[in-house]
Amino acid sequence: MSELNSVHPDAAKLEGMQHTKQYDFRLPEDYYYKSGKGLTKEVVEKISYMKGEPEWMLKFRLRALEIAEKKGRPKWGPDLSGLNFDDIYFYVRPNEKQGTVDSWDEIPEEVRKTYQRLGVPEAEQRALAGVGAQYESEMVYHKLKEEWERLGVIFLDTDTGLKEYPELFKEYFATVIPPEDNYFAAVNSAVWSGGSFVYVPEGVEVAVPLQAYFLLNAQNIGQFERTLIIGAPGSKFHYIEGCTAPAYTSHSFHSGVIEIVCQEGSQVRYSTIQNWSHNVYNLVTQRALVHKDASMGWLDGNLGSKTTMKYPSCYLIEDGAHGEVLSIAFATDGQHQDAGSKMIHAAPHTTSSVVSKSISKGTGRASYRGLVQIHEGAEYARSNVECDALLLDEQARTDTYPYIEINEKSAHVGHEATVSKLDEEQIFYLQTRGLKEDEAMALIVRGFLDPVAKELPLEYAVELNRLIELEMEGSVG
Amino acid sequence: MAELTDNPAVAAPAVDALVASRGEPDWLAGERRAALKTFEATPWPGPRDELWRYTQLERFAVTGLDLVPGPRTEDVSERIERRIRDSDAEGVLVVKNGLPVRREARLREAGVVFTDLATALREHEDLVRQHLYTAVNAPMTKFTALNSALWTGGTFVYVPKDVEVELPLGTFTTADRGGLGAGRTLIVVDVNAKATFIDEFTSDPLPGRLFHDHATEIVLKDGAKLRYVSLQNWSREVAHVHKQRAFVGRDARLESLTVSLGGDAARVEIESELGGPGAESEMLGLYFADEGQHFNQYTVQHHSAPRAFSDVLFKGAVRDASTAVYSGIIVVDPGAQKTDAYQTNRNLLLDRDSEAVSIPQLEIAANDVKCSHGSTTGPVPDDQRFYLMSRGLRPEVAEHVLVTGFLHEVMSRVTLPKVAEYVERVVQAKLGVPGVREKL
Secondary structure (H helix, E strand, O other): OHHHHHOOHHHHHHOOOOHHHHHOOOOOOOOOEEOOEOOOHHHHHHHHHHOOOOHHHHHHHHHHHHHHHHHOOOOOOOOOOOOOHHHOEOOEEOOOOOOOEOOHHHOOHHHHHHHHHHOHHHHHHHHOOEEEEEEOOEEEEEEEOHHHHHOOOEEEEHHHHHHHOHHHHHHHOOOOOOOOOOHHHHHHHHHOOOOEEEEEOOOOEOOOOEEEEEEOOOOOEEEOOEEEEEEOOOOEEEEEEEEEOOOOOOOEEEOOEEEEEEOOOOEEEEEEEEOOOOOEEEEEEEEEEEOOOOEEEEEEEEOOOOEEEEOOEEEEOOOOOEEEEEEEEEEOOOOEEEEEEEEEEOOOOOEEEEEEEEEEOOOOEEEEEEEEEEOOOOOOOEEEEEEEEEEOOOOOEEEEEEEEEEOOOOOEEEEEEEEEEOOHHHHHHHHHOOOOHHHHHHHHHHHHHHHHHOOOOHHHHHHHHHHHHHHHOOOOO | OOOHHHOHHHOHHHHHHHHHHHOOOHHHHHHHHHHHHHHHHOOOOOOOOHHHOOOOHHHHOOOOOOEOOOOOOOOOOHHHHHHHHHOOOOEEEEEEOOEEEEEEOOOOOOOOEEEEHHHHHHHOHHHHHHHOOOOOOOOOOHHHHHHHHHOEEEEEEEEOOOOEOOOOEEEEEEOOOOEEEEEEEEEEEOOOOEEEEEEEEEOOOOOOOEEEEEEEEEEEOOOOEEEEEEEEEOOOOEEEEEEEEEEEOOOOEEEEEEEEOOOOEEEEEEEEEEOOOOOEEEEEEEEEEOOOOEEEEEEEEEEOOOOOEEEEEEEEEEOOOOEEEEEEEEEEOOOOOOOEEEEEEEEEEOOOOOEEEEEEEEEEOOOOOEEEEEEEEEOOOHHHHHHHHHOOOOHHHHHHHHHHHHHHHHHOOOOOHHHHHHHHHHHHHHOOOOOOHHHO
16 A cells, blocks of 8 residues: 555645655665566576575476466457566565564665655554565565464565465465466466465454555566465454555556465455556456355455556355455556456355446546356355446546356346446535535545445545545646 | 368359359449458457357358358248248248248338349449448458358348338248358438338258358438347257348437347347437347257447437346357447447346356446446246245246246337237247247
């Protein structure tokens, strides 16, 4: 969540700033190791070597690289022609020291200041059970509060997870999203670095969110975090992820893979509001395997980036599993937010719900791309999808592509979508009450997004509103 | 899937022979040859093409089929004779094995043209030339190119300015042999004119496989109104591909109904371009697939002008290991402000072996619009079934009451009583209601 700046004491000073200022925190580049540009076998081997990984992981990476080369980029969806791999650094290690620290004092001062500016350490003290911070390709900071550690909760960066819990790690890693799944998952599998490893033991309920925070600084960098989250039977927790990058003129690339296992009766929530700068290609694969009577909720906010392709999915594989996606997309000038959801019903009595809201402003384009699949034998499955799109400007675009495949007689599946413009009467009414036109518009947009915002913890809802205000600034005239 | 180029029925000599035998003008021969080139240059669609990913393409294979037209035989079975008599159409053209064999029309209105396309080319060449290949036009697909190169039979309807044709007109396309056939319907309704047309496709069981590729071109000039029905109830040896495209001008209105009941597999593409301010297009669809049938339907509501209205309602049911696919898209071009567009698809799944796919899509590039779409798929509601059974209905009777009730929402919007009656009877026969099949 880049925008912890909104809870920062200086937040008020942002008033009236150009929106690019959101990303105005670039640091001098000074790295321990930076790979050559391009995706090559040498880079993959070097990453694995520098991390001192077991042999099986190196083999996995190399196999994934072959799969990526064979698969090629998807032929559908947004234009990715501006993404040139030969111009991307696939691995950038910020410091010499291997692994993370658990005190902000040990973080290099420049990096620490950036996180402070974004308000991460403060939020950690006030509202979070644990925090991880990734800078470029590596996690630099990681801390879980003792009370949770005592209960057996594991919250580590993924590299450390692999070292400290090799058995547990190997059991689940790449089982939810194998490299064969799609091109970008294959690329991530080859060059992954950092991300979170979370395990919440049986019956443990983590009352406050765990958070990881991803920051890109170098120019032309790719960030490929790999997150593996396991909710043991009956566990309950909320994981939040945030990300940001400074505005460079050339393109950066973020392609995370997030795998979640929700074991019997667990309740897992994953929330992210991405606000990458407008030069980042954000192509993420996130999926949960949901077991008996378990419940998975994705909250997915897409505000930043140049192009996003992101379809959080739930594979409802056992009786009574439930999946939810709440998503918002805000596409402004030059942006294409291609977001959506996938709900695969592969067992009886499974239920799913998708609510997607999008706003297109200027020349922005927001697309909903979704799949609801009811397998034969998934008796009495129910799914409902709602998409609402709001168009703010004449050149704005919106698309809806919901795929609904039903193979089971007793299924009930519904999809509704509406597209509308900002209601002029509402704006007029608010103006008669003394609001300026842009304030009125921002208020209506916030109201439109409210059903999603109210599902967020308070700090994040405040932040979301703040972000919308920033995006709406200068929208009149 | 085998390439078609090894099929001599679809090669330059076959097209040349067709042109020669029909004595067609040079401009048309040129169009046919160009379409054949497009056909040859266009790859077969495959499961990786978004528009075809759910189509069972092997069921539309044309390899090894001989080209229809012919032989010319005028007689049709008693059953089809009865269909023609029982239809709403008062003016009737019969096309059999790709050749026009009969025309009965009592047209009182002056200047109305209703005839087969070959006759129209002789008698009204300018009118045909001006409109043919204009509504179903580039870019051609594999199947529209095939049709454009090979069509025979075919119907031409022209309704002059301000003329209202009271009686419905219709073409019965039928066959008694298998092969590869293509038919074309060209309907031009001039300024403020009005007409109703029924395109019906039907046959008794055939001795071999028939692949029928149809194209319907509709041109509605300013203020024109047309009701167009396409009713497909081929016998089970037939694969049917039908592209219907209408250009709807300023303040013009199209009401179309597409019914898919027969054949082994059918792919229908129904497109309206709302090309003038105030244009309206209502596209209704109804399908009922049983015994392993595959019905695939695709609608396009293309708003290229402001202040136009379009509405799609497609409803259908599947049973006995059948598949139904509905996909549709509302496209709103930049500048098509005040567009009002709706799209609804509803499916009933009657057993576990069947499958329904629904993809209602929107691509909106203007902001001052009202667009929505909805899709639902589910079983016959248990509580309704229970209610009817509690009133003494047997379960299978309760089911057919509910299925007909479900489809009624579409049929109730069709103002042609005999079409509605016939469709209902076919649905009842498919549901196994006793004593109905014999009456068809």
